[in-house]
Amino acid sequence: xxxxxxxxxxxxxxxxxxxxxxxxxxxxxxxxxxxxxxxxxxxxxxxxxxxxxxxxxxxxxxxxxxxxxxxxxxxxxxxxxxxxxxxxxxxxxxxxxxxxxxxxxxxxxxxxxxxxxxxxxxxxxxxxxxxxxxxxxxxxxxxxxxxxxxxxxxxxxxxxxxxxxxxxxxxxxxxxxxxxxxxxxxxxxxxxxxxxxxxxxxxxxxxxxxxxxxxxxxxxxxxxxxxxxxxxxxxxxxxxxxxxxxxxxxxxxxxx
Numbered sequence: 001x002x003x004x005x006x007x008x009x010x011x012x013x014x015x016x017x018x019x020x021x022x023x024x025x026x027x028x029x030x031x032x033x034x035x036x037x038x039x040x041x042x043x044x045x046x047x048x049x050x051x052x053x054x055x056x057x058x059x060x061x062x063x064x065x066x067x068x069x070x071x072x073x074x075x076x077x078x079x080x081x082x083x084x085x086x087x088x089x090x091x092x093x094x095x096x097x098x099x100x101x102x103x104x105x106x107x108x109x110x111x112x113x114x115x116x117x118x119x120x121x122x123x124x125x126x127x128x129x130x131x132x133x134x135x136x137x138x139x140x141x142x143x144x145x146x147x148x149x150x151x152x153x154x155x156x157x158x159x160x161x162x163x164x165x166x167x168x169x170x171x172x173x174x175x176x177x178x179x180x181x182x183x184x185x186x187x188x189x190x191x192x193x194x195x196x197x198x199x200x201x202x203x204x205x206x207x208x209x210x211x212x213x214x215x216x217x218x219x220x221x222x223x224x225x226x227x228x229x230x231x232x233x234x235x236x237x238x239x240x241x242x243x244x245x246x247x248x249x250x251x252x253x254x255x256x
Contacts (some may be wrong), residue, residue, distance in 0.1 A: 018126040025194040035061040037103035066195030071168035108144035117240035128155040170197040175205035203232035210234035
């Protein structure tokens with residue numbers, strides 16, 4: 001069998017001081033319940049635009065994975081040729097955030113595999129969160145998943161709330177902002193992302209990026225793995241245990 005080069009060999013942990021972690025679909029299995037809750041609001045917004053199309057949760061998830069509602073709503077309005085005033089858009093964003101946040105707060109549960117991995121990684125690197133989701137939604141998720149101690153609010157960066165102008169991945173703005181606030185150069189961080197848009201965001205910011213398939217359904221993993229590599233990920237792992245093993249192996253090589 002032919003031997004293929006291991007792209008993760010290019011992952012130099014020597015200068016790395018921090019791991020920048022995507023939240024949804026990476027730290028907790030929030031994607032499916034979030035899109036299930038968001039679908040009703042999105043369909044109401046489509047009705048407001050005069051569109052006859054209506055989404056099913058799986059279809060919405062495939063179209064909007066890694067993006068926030070603001071970005072999606074803006075694109076939907078543009079596709080329909082409808083101008084939505086900024087104050088009205090803010091009302092829709094707030095409504096969707098409230099619906100999804102309440103649903104996630106009642107459905108997410110702690111995952112010991114994630115918690116244990118984070119505590120192990122925190123022994124060697126600083127940990128921060130870089131997400132397209134709003135800080136209020138993240139707060140509810142971290143509390144429900146019992147991750148507040150290892151990933152406190154001061155180390156969370158939101159493309160919706162932390163920037164002068166809200167945006168969404170794959171725009172690299174939120175990663176660049178996180179680097180600036182943390183006092184890091186791009187080569188001093190490694191990003192961990194489950195979504196292609198998130199990987200593109202981190203890569204565009206110059207950050208070495210590892211794809212994580214931990215909550216990706218089995219039938220979708222091969223396609224997602226390739227898409228993450230195509231987006232510039234230096235490696236793709238199947239879950240948090242594999243991520244810990246990869247990073248500790250590379251750290252050992254640096255210390256040898």
